[in-house]
Amino acid sequence: MSSATLRLGVLASRVRFEEKAILTALERRGVACEQIDPRSLSVRAGVPRPGPQAVLNREIGHYRALYAASALESAGVRVLNSAAAAAVCGDKWQTSAALVAQGLPTPETTLALTPEAALEALEEFGYPAVLKPLVGSWGRLVTRVTGPEMAAAVLEHLAAMPSPQSHIVYVQREVPKPDRDIRVLVVGGRAVGATYRRSDQWRTNVARGAVSERCPLDSDLTGLAVSAAGTVGAQIAGVDLLQDPDGRLTVLEVNDRVEFRGLQQSHGTDIDVAQSMAELLIKEAQA
Structure with a gap:
């Protein structure tokens, strides 16, 4: 199936920097794409739904994202990330249990x-x-x-x-760490970039004022992040890692609807996160 005949969707009730970038990347590829607002979405179980063949799940609310993915999948729509991945990533205990079962380092x-x-x-x-x-x-x-x-x-x-x-x-x-954690973005089983998130607070969330700085990818970061994303079944994931004073890495969380503004800005034109996601969505729709 050529990209010209594809119909894709981006599930989002709010169009932020990330969603705008993804929609623009799909438009550049000449793909028909629509924003689907889950607040107006209803799906009859098991009944094929006219519309996009594949949907990128960018809904900000966990439960709405989870059940929208499940409903669309029941109607035969391919959803990235899947409802199964959203269920694991959206629940911190389920994530920890999956990482432990796979033998990956985690607090x-x-x-x-x-x-x-x-x-x-x-x-x-x-x-x-x-x-x-x-x-x-x-x-x-x-x-x-x-x-x-x-x-x-x-x-x-x-x-x-x-x-x-x-x-x-x-x-x-608590894992002893410096004034930062590491976010690695994984798309389609490949680490596309990483950032240090620095803060003078013990929580290093960008939403709480942390600053993103480019982090060089090495084999340890890449291998652990890709393994963590695969463990929870996420094809697109923001993997949060901590590094203790001895340099040991541990997986803190895996985010299935990852924000990437800070990471993109820290890398400039060296990477195009939205383009990577658009290409993966097109590939999955064509499969």
């Missing part, structure tokens, strides 16, 4: 089914340690606890929250 993690059990897990870990929501991004509600009193206060707050999911606590041992 020691415990899932506590109640806040009380989390307090016991923290006593085993020692302090400082990190508490995270199962679902979330941009470092929101991620808390570094430095002692039993602080942990008890945080867990008391979690216990009072109405959502049952909030009472399930993801506990992670």
Whole structure:
């Protein structure tokens, strides 16, 4: 199937820098592409859906992204990343469990089914340690606890929250690191670029003011990032890595709807992230 006969879609309720770049890259390739707003999407299970043969999932909200992917797949549409990948990447415990099962280095993690059990897990870990929501991004509600009193206060707050999911606590041992982490972007099983994300805060999320700086790719970074993306089934992934003072790398998270503005700007014209994603989407639609 030639690219001229393809019909592709980009699933997104908000068109940010990344989505604009991807839509422009597809337009340059002469491919018919439409933005699909999931807020107006409805799909009948198992019934073929007229429209794009393949869709790039860029929806910002986890649950809407997950169920939109599942619904479109049930109607015969190829979705990148798949609903299965979104389910794993969007849940920090599922990601950790997959990485551990594959033998990839990742911080020691415990899932506590109640806040009380989390307090016991923290006593085993020692302090400082990190508490995270199962679902979330941009470092929101991620808390570094430095002692039993602080942990008890945080867990008391979690216990009072109405959502049952909030009472399930993801506990992670803190990994000593410099003032940065590393984000490696993987597209189609290939690492296309990496950045250091530096911050004077312990959370190094760009959404919280961290600065992206170009990071040279080497075989260790590339191999670990590609393995992590493959482990969670993500063909497009932002793999977050930590490097301890001894230089050992560990996988922190794998993001399935990765933002790449900082990475693109840090590399200038040496890479074209949106073009890489557009080419992969076209390839998958033609397969």
